[in-house]
Amino acid sequence: EAGVVQSPRYKIIEKKQPVAFWCNPISGHNTLYWYRQNLGQGPELLIRYENEEAVDDSQLPKDRFSAERLKGVDSTLKIQPAELGDSAVYLCASSAGENREQFFGPGTRLTVL
Amino acid sequence: QKEVEQDPGPLSVPEGAIVSLNCTYSNSAFQYFMWYRQYSRKGPELLMYTYSSGNKEDGRFTAQVDKSSKYISLFIRDSQPSDSATYLCAMKDSGGSNYKLTFGKGTLLTVNP
Numbered sequence: 001e002a003g004v005v006q007s008p009r010y011k012i013i014e015k016k017q018p019v020a021f022w023c024n025p026i027s028g029h030n031t032l033y034w035y036r037q038n039l040g041q042g043p044e045l046l047i048r049y050e051n052e053e054a055v056d057d058s059q060l061p062k063d064r065f066s067a068e069r070l071k072g073v074d075s076t077l078k079i080q081p082a083e084l085g086d087s088a089v090y091l092c093a094s095s096a097g098e099n100r101e102q103f104f105g106p107g108t109r110l111t112v113l
Numbered sequence: 114q115k116e117v118e119q120d121p122g123p124l125s126v127p128e129g130a131i132v133s134l135n136c137t138y139s140n141s142a143f144q145y146f147m148w149y150r151q152y153s154r155k156g157p158e159l160l161m162y163t164y165s166s167g168n169k170e171d172g173r174f175t176a177q178v179d180k181s182s183k184y185i186s187l188f189i190r191d192s193q194p195s196d197s198a199t200y201l202c203a204m205k206d207s208g209g210s211n212y213k214l215t216f217g218k219g220t221l222l223t224v225n226p
Contacts (some may be wrong), residue, residue: 004156031212040121040218040219041216041218041219042117042119042201042203042216042217042218042219043157043201043214043216044216045213045214048212048213056212056213091156091157093156095212098212099212101159101162102159102214103158104156104157104158105156106154106155106156107155107156109154
């Protein structure tokens with residue numbers, strides 16, 4: 001079974017530029033999460049989806065971050081405009097339900113110059 | 114004070130050593146305790162999952178939870194070079210936010226052949 005797929009794996013942009021990350025969860029997983037992992041830190045939840053509905057986006061900086069999960073499968077996380085402090089690894093995870101094991105993708109490593 | 118405290122290390126041990134990794138926490142609502150392993154440039158993968166106080170063993174790995182002291186541990190016996198990774202503790206409560214994982218910073222472990 002394929003795991004969680006994320007692309008791109010690495011992205012380098014200049015500050016104030018937009019950037020987007022894509023995630024394809026494990027087939028059949030209706031719950032999808034986006035996390036941010038800063039260097040030397042554990043992942044922190046940004047947003048959780050149940051199917052196509054964002055049910056917890058309390059930690060998402062809404063002034064510059066947005067996310068969508070059209071059709072309840074793939075998801076995209078966007079930052080516009082990016083700031084230096086956004087440099088981090090953005091992890092996508094999925095689970096078969098909100099209280100089930102979360103499976104993580106390899107992440108997208110973002111560097112903002 | 115952060116909800117979950119974890120010594121980031123780094124920790125370097127010879128092959129075959131017993132490794133002890135620890136986390137403390139302050140939130141009494143945490144009821145579920147996990148250990149994740151994260152290899153370099155990869156996403157975290159679930160290693161151990163415990164609910165109650167006590168020990169849980171899986172092969173060379175033993176997870177220990179002491180709720181009275183708000184302290185959890187992961188022991189690795191007969192450590193191998195392939196165990197070299199960052200180990201993250203994670204916790205969640207049993208209430209309405211029981212999907213939300215709170216991670217420690219992670220401990221970087223190197224097992225030298």
